[in-house]
Amino acid sequence: MNAIVALCHFCELHGPRTLFCTEVLHSPLPQGASSGDVSGQNEQAEEEEGGIQMSSRIRSHSPAEGASADSSSPGPKKSDMCEASGCRSLAGGHPGYVSHDKETSIKYVSHQHPNHPQLFSIVRQACVRSLSCEVCPGREGPIFFGDEQHGFVFSHTFFIKDSLARGFQRWYSIITIMMDRIYLINSWPFLLGKIRGIIDELQGKALKVFEAEQYGCPQRAQRMNTAFTPFLHQRNGNAARSLTSLTNDENLWACLHTSFAWLLKACGSRLTEKLLEGAPTEDTLVQMEKLADLKEESEGWDGSEEEEKPSSQPDVEGQELTKCSPETSLMPDCSSWNVAHRRLSVFRSLRHMRQVLGASAFRMLAWHVLMGNQVIWKARDMDLVQSAFDVLRTMLPVGCVRIIPYSDQYEEAYRCNFLGLSPHVQIPSHILSSEFAVLVEVRTATRSSLYPTLFDDEQSLNKYEFVVTSGSPVAADRVGPTILNKIEAALTNQNLSVDVVDQCLVCLKEEWMNKVKVLFKFTKVDSRPKEDTQKLLSILGAAEEDNVKLLKFWMTGLSKTYKSHLMSTVRSPTSSESRN
Numbered sequence: 001m002n003a004i005v006a007l008c009h010f011c012e013l014h015g016p017r018t019l020f021c022t023e024v025l026h027s028p029l030p031q032g033a034s035s036g037d038v039s040g041q042n043e044q045a046e047e048e049e050g051g052i053q054m055s056s057r058i059r060s061h062s063p064a065e066g067a068s069a070d071s072s073s074p075g076p077k078k079s080d081m082c083e084a085s086g087c088r089s090l091a092g093g094h095p096g097y098v099s100h101d102k103e104t105s106i107k108y109v110s111h112q113h114p115n116h117p118q119l120f121s122i123v124r125q126a127c128v129r130s131l132s133c134e135v136c137p138g139r140e141g142p143i144f145f146g147d148e149q150h151g152f153v154f155s156h157t158f159f160i161k162d163s164l165a166r167g168f169q170r171w172y173s174i175i176t177i178m179m180d181r182i183y184l185i186n187s188w189p190f191l192l193g194k195i196r197g198i199i200d201e202l203q204g205k206a207l208k209v210f211e212a213e214q215y216g217c218p219q220r221a222q223r224m225n226t227a228f229t230p231f232l233h234q235r236n237g238n239a240a241r242s243l244t245s246l247t248n249d250e251n252l253w254a255c256l257h258t259s260f261a262w263l264l265k266a267c268g269s270r271l272t273e274k275l276l277e278g279a280p281t282e283d284t285l286v287q288m289e290k291l292a293d294l295k296e297e298s299e300g301w302d303g304s305e306e307e308e309k310p311s312s313q314p315d316v317e318g319q320e321l322t323k324c325s326p327e328t329s330l331m332p333d334c335s336s337w338n339v340a341h342r343r344l345s346v347f348r349s350l351r352h353m354r355q356v357l358g359a360s361a362f363r364m365l366a367w368h369v370l371m372g373n374q375v376i377w378k379a380r381d382m383d384l385v386q387s388a389f390d391v392l393r394t395m396l397p398v399g400c401v402r403i404i405p406y407s408d409q410y411e412e413a414y415r416c417n418f419l420g421l422s423p424h425v426q427i428p429s430h431i432l433s434s435e436f437a438v439l440v441e442v443r444t445a446t447r448s449s450l451y452p453t454l455f456d457d458e459q460s461l462n463k464y465e466f467v468v469t470s471g472s473p474v475a476a477d478r479v480g481p482t483i484l485n486k487i488e489a490a491l492t493n494q495n496l497s498v499d500v501v502d503q504c505l506v507c508l509k510e511e512w513m514n515k516v517k518v519l520f521k522f523t524k525v526d527s528r529p530k531e532d533t534q535k536l537l538s539i540l541g542a543a544e545e546d547n548v549k550l551l552k553f554w555m556t557g558l559s560k561t562y563k564s565h566l567m568s569t570v571r572s573p574t575s576s577e578s579r580n
Contacts, residue, residue, distance in 0.1 A: 001187075001268030003178035004114065005260040008127040009243070010171040011087050016131040018123055019172075019243065020089040020253060022110040022260035088112065088242065089253055097257040101265060108261035110253070122151050122177060130155035130173040139171070142192050144185065152181045154191050158199045161210035162246055168210070170246070174198065176263075187267050194266075198259050205247035282513050283398040285559035346461055347387040349498045350394065350505075351491045356461050361468040363480070363488065368438040368470065369395055370481055371546070372553035374413040374431075378421045379442035382406045384464075385420035388440070393418065394505055395487065397513055399557030413437070435472030442466060481546040483508050515540045516554045517562070525566055 006021035089112050090096065096111035114120045126146075134145045135157055146152030154176040159169040174195050178184050244252045280288075347353050354362040369375055369392050377385045386405050393401045404411050406420040410427055413436065421427070431437050445465040479485075490496055490504045522528050522536050537543040542551055 001178065001183075001264050002180075003176055003184075003264060003267075004119065004123060005263055006123055006127065006175050006177070007089075007243075007256060008131055008173045008175060009087065010131040012166065014087055016128045017087040018113055018127045019087070020110065020112060020256055020260075021114060021123055022108055022257060022264065023114055023119070024264055025107040025109055097254060099257070099261045106265075108257075108264060110257040110260065123175075125150055126153045126155070126175050126177050127173075129153070130157065130175050131171060142188075142195075144188070146177075146181070148179075148181075151177045151179050152184050153177050154184055154188065156192070156195050156199065158203065160203060160206045160243070160246055162206070162241065163210050163213040164241065172202075172243075183271065186271060190267055190270060191263070194263055198256075202243075202247060205249055209246060209248045281510060282557065282559055282562065283509075285561050286397070286399040286557065289560055346381075346384050347391045349501070350391055350487070351498060351501060353388070353391050354488075354491050357466050357468065361466065363484070364470060364473060365392070365438055365440065365468055366395065366484055366487065367480055367546075369417075370484055370553075371549055372400065372417060372556075373435075374417050374419060374437040375440070376419045376421060376427065376431075376437060377440045377442065378423055378425070380423055381442070382420070384442060389418045389420070394502070395509075397509055397554055397557035399559060400554060432469075433471040435470070438468065438470040440466060440468050479544065479546070481544075481550045482541065483512055483550065484546075512550070512554060513557075515542060516551055516558065519551050520555055520558060520563075521566060 002024055004021055004023045007019045009017050009019050011017050096109060098110075099108040100106075101108070114123055129145060130143075130153065134143055134153075134155060136143045140158050142154065142156045144152070144154055155173050156175075157171065157173040160172055161168060162170045176184070176191055176195075244250060249255070347356070357365065365375065375392065377388055379385050382405070389403055389405065393403070401418070402416045403418040404416040404420065405418075406422070408422055408425060410421065410425060410431070411419055427439070432439065443465045445463055486508055487505065490501050496504070518540065519533075519536065523533055528536075534543065537548060537551075542548065
């Protein structure tokens with residue numbers, strides 16, 4: 001994680017000061033930490049915390065390097081430092097701490113101040129704000145602040161017991177600085193828990209020292225018995241003690257380096273970036289909702305044989321939940337059937353179907369599909385019917401597809417808009433004459449070469465004859481919905497492969513689903529009058545009758561997630577205005 005973790009302290013003489021910070025380096029080490037190991041400090045501590053292995057070692061400067069680093073350091077001057085090390089963590093000649101992450105070749109470097117002037121300025125400003133104006137109620141706890149220019153900061157302020165300080169406590173903060181606001185906010189629960197653990201350990205050590213000092217020489221009674229003088233003259237330099245003195249831990253800074261380095265490593269590992277090509281489509285949202293409903297339904301099953309006969313099952317691709325007729329004894333299990341029809345499918349694409357049915361019959365069938373009318377196929381071959389539905393459904397949003405693949409009795413249109421029937425099933429006369437239904441009858445061809453064999457390796461269609469009828473046949477000169485004309489243009493363009501045509505369908509469906517969303521908000525949420533709705537349809541390029549019918553049908557395919565979100569976000573301001 002590209003961030004800096006720092007420990008800050010509020011000095012009563014100099015104000016907020018940075019005591020210790022750890023940063024991530026992807027490039028070679030800075031000049032102050034690039035020398036060899038000290039001969040007397042060659043011990044290496046192997047750390048294993050949260051599955052992370054790093055080797056921490058102390059590095060030193062050569063005299064020349066130390067002098068140059070001190071002269072060019074952006075840190076505060078010695079005159080601004082407390083004599084008793086209250087504003088200092090590492091001694092003047094201390095080289096700092098370096099940890100090497102063996103997995104990623106990243107180095108974690110700890111010192112009192114960042115060597116880079118710009119980073120020093122950012123850390124300095126965050127330190128001042130965390131211990132002055134950006135504090136939570138009670139002056140102890142977490143808070144978030146920052147901006148795009150100076151970075152965003154997660155700050156946790158806390159008190160450390162000190163028997164020589166005013167109020168017997170000193171004010172500290174641990175801050176995490178990074179430029180990615182969203183990443184830092186998402187890391188809030190993790191950072192809060194881990195930093196709270198570091199603070200608890202520091203406060204626990206300091207409390208033991210405080211209690212021991214109070215037991216040996218109670219400061220409260222001594223101060224009350226002392227004649228009143230200005231407080232700053234009473235301290236005699238003893239109050240500004242270092243944190244190592246307050247906690248009685250000589251290895252405090254090494255331990256903090258270990259904790260800060262692990263914090264940066266673990267926080268960067270717990271969240272990973274995933275490339276998304278855009279917002280989830282309506283088809284994706286509907287699929288997720290239906291799979292969630294299926295999961296809830298499966299959890300309610302009692303383990304009996306009914307589990308093997310669900311009312312709906314996902315298909316092989318997970319694209320849609322195919323509804324099966326529970327009364328049908330001729331239809332096998334949906335999952336095994338879908339696997340079978342992949343091997344024996346006869347319709348390979350919309351272009352293939354158009355070539356087989358003919359241009360006029362395909363246009364009539366596609367028109368009824370897009371309008372939401374019931375599409376009925378009568379055939380003996382279940383694989384043929386299933387393959388036809390798999391091809392035709394690609395023209396519709398997932399939420400608009402309701403399929404009963406094969407049944408031995410007629411099902412009403414409200415149950416399905418794709419219905420497969422065996423040849424002996426009687427269809428009601430009012431359905432046959434209805435303008436809201438289309439029937440495709442698959443008969444045995446009278447001539448063996450009626451249709452040419454397009455795919456030699458698949459079951460050929462030259463033995464079938466397809467008769468498409470409807471109570472409302474589509475006139476050849478009828479304009480039809482705009483999307484149908486674009487689909488036909490793509491299918492007739494031989495320069496476009498089948499895969500390219502499939503992508504064209506995806507783009508066309510998404511384009512018209514966006515128009516559906518606008519119309520839904522305009523009519524259902526905002527409740528605009530018909531005149532305004534007609535103007536909107538003209539702007540959307542969908543004022544024709546067929547386009548309006550298509551939009552109204554496709555509106556039923558919107559996901560519940562989108563509808564509920566739109567209702568909650570749009571109606572709340574309206575209701576508040578009406579109350580005012």
